[in-house]
Amino acid sequence: MRAVRFHRVGGPEVLRVDDVPDPGAPTGDEVLVRVEASSVNGTDLGLRRGDLRVATLGRLPFTPGFDVAGEVLACGPGVTAFAPGDRVVALIGHGGGGQVERIRIRQGRAALAPRSVPATDAAALPLAGLTALQGLGRAGLAARPRARVLVHGATGGIGTFAVQLAVLAGAHVTAVASAARLDLATELGAHEVLDRRRHDVTALGARFDVVLDAAGTLPFVPGLLTGDGVQVSVRPLSPDVLRAALRVRRRGPRFTAVRTAPRSQDLAHLAALVDAGRLRAVVDAVHPMADAAGAHRHAEAGVRGKVVLDLR
Ligand SMILES: NC(=O)c1ccc[n+]([C@@H]2O[C@H](COP(=O)([O-])OP(=O)(O)OC[C@H]3O[C@@H](n4cnc5c(N)ncnc54)[C@H](OP(=O)(O)O)[C@@H]3O)[C@@H](O)[C@H]2O)c1
Numbered sequence: 001m002r003a004v005r006f007h008r009v010g011g012p013e014v015l016r017v018d019d020v021p022d023p024g025a026p027t028g029d030e031v032l033v034r035v036e037a038s039s040v041n042g043t044d045l046g047l048r049r050g051d052l053r054v055a056t057l058g059r060l061p062f063t064p065g066f067d068v069a070g071e072v073l074a075c076g077p078g079v080t081a082f083a084p085g086d087r088v089v090a091l092i093g094h095g096g097g098g099q100v101e102r103i104r105i106r107q108g109r110a111a112l113a114p115r116s117v118p119a120t121d122a123a124a125l126p127l128a129g130l131t132a133l134q135g136l137g138r139a140g141l142a143a144r145p146r147a148r149v150l151v152h153g154a155t156g157g158i159g160t161f162a163v164q165l166a167v168l169a170g171a172h173v174t175a176v177a178s179a180a181r182l183d184l185a186t187e188l189g190a191h192e193v194l195d196r197r198r199h200d201v202t203a204l205g206a207r208f209d210v211v212l213d214a215a216g217t218l219p220f221v222p223g224l225l226t227g228d229g230v231q232v233s234v235r236p237l238s239p240d241v242l243r244a245a246l247r248v249r250r251r252g253p254r255f256t257a258v259r260t261a262p263r264s265q266d267l268a269h270l271a272a273l274v275d276a277g278r279l280r281a282v283v284d285a286v287h288p289m290a291d292a293a294g295a296h297r298h299a300e301a302g303v304r305g306k307v308v309l310d311l312r
Pocket residue numbers: 040041042043046127128131152153154155156157158159177178181196214215216217233234235236258259260299302303305
């Protein structure tokens with residue numbers, strides 16, 4: 001079967017399509033999935049560039065891809081949640097490897113795909129959607145009625161889901177993004193939009209209950225938060241987050257990070273919202289497998305939502 005791989009880190013041109021061994025029959029609680037689509041996440045770009053060299057060390061050639069959408073071809077003897085023919089979405093583990101034609105995945109990482117959208121939309125959901133959902137969950141958004149929420153990086157993969165989920169939770173949402181994409185943040189329901197190059201986000205004042213830094217570039221800014229406010233970063237290993245973890249703050253604004261967990265029930269919740277017409281994946285472009293490099297170039301040039309690879 002074919003897989004997208006890079007043999008060395010570098011520019012998008014290092015991506016190629018290789019023949020690789022078939023994954024074989026599923027065992028235990030694994031399902032074998034024929035992958036129809038997999039999206040490109042910020043994490044894939046960082047791995048390919050070599051920003052996260054430790055993650056690819058000793059693991060080259062490396063197959064990117066943390067999301068898959070596809071059809072269950074076979075089930076291991078311990079599978080209880082799925083049957084052959086089911087269409088699923090899944091979040092692959094930290095090792096990536098989703099941009100292949102067939103893959104074995106443990107059932108706890110998967111959920112039934114939304115029925116109302118194509119696989120290329122469904123594939124946009126797992127990593128970005130779960131990070132947005134779990135990031136807002138980490139801030140306790142559900143227990144903060146009419147919260148004021150700032151989403152930084154509001155028009156990228158995580159940001160587009162975060163804006164919609166915060167609006168659905170009843171929050172007043174301020175979206176920070178590049179000028180060219182502010183219209184998208186408004187379409188997604190943001191109440192206030194700010195051009196990140198014209199506004200000094202750090203000087204907006206203590207008016208937010210929750211700051212979700214979906215770009216992973218904002219330092220901890222206690223001055224943005226109300227007394228019990230919380231800032232959530234999507235970069236659990238950033239120096240800022242690690243420093244904050246060492247500092248015990250008993251009172252006042254908190255800084256924390258989200259490490260995305262492959263929880264089936266969260267994925268099923270996102271799929272249900274999509275089928276109810278309450279949440280949508282914003283897919284900027286779909287590229288064929290052979291054009292993985294083009295997909296990465298597109299994603300790096302500035303994206304509205306997600307770029308997806310069609311692996312059929
Ligand atoms: N915690 C976890 O487990 C986890 C899971 C998934 C991803 N991540 C991390 O989350 C980050 C975002 O992932 P993604 O897939 O959503 O990426 P993405 O689709 O590329 O979106 C990144 C967004 O950040 C914005 N941005 C870039 N540089 C910025 C800056 N200096 N200031 C403000 N905004 C900026 C971009 O907006 P413009 O259009 O304005 O450039 C874009 O909207 C990545 O670093 C990724 O590694 C973490």
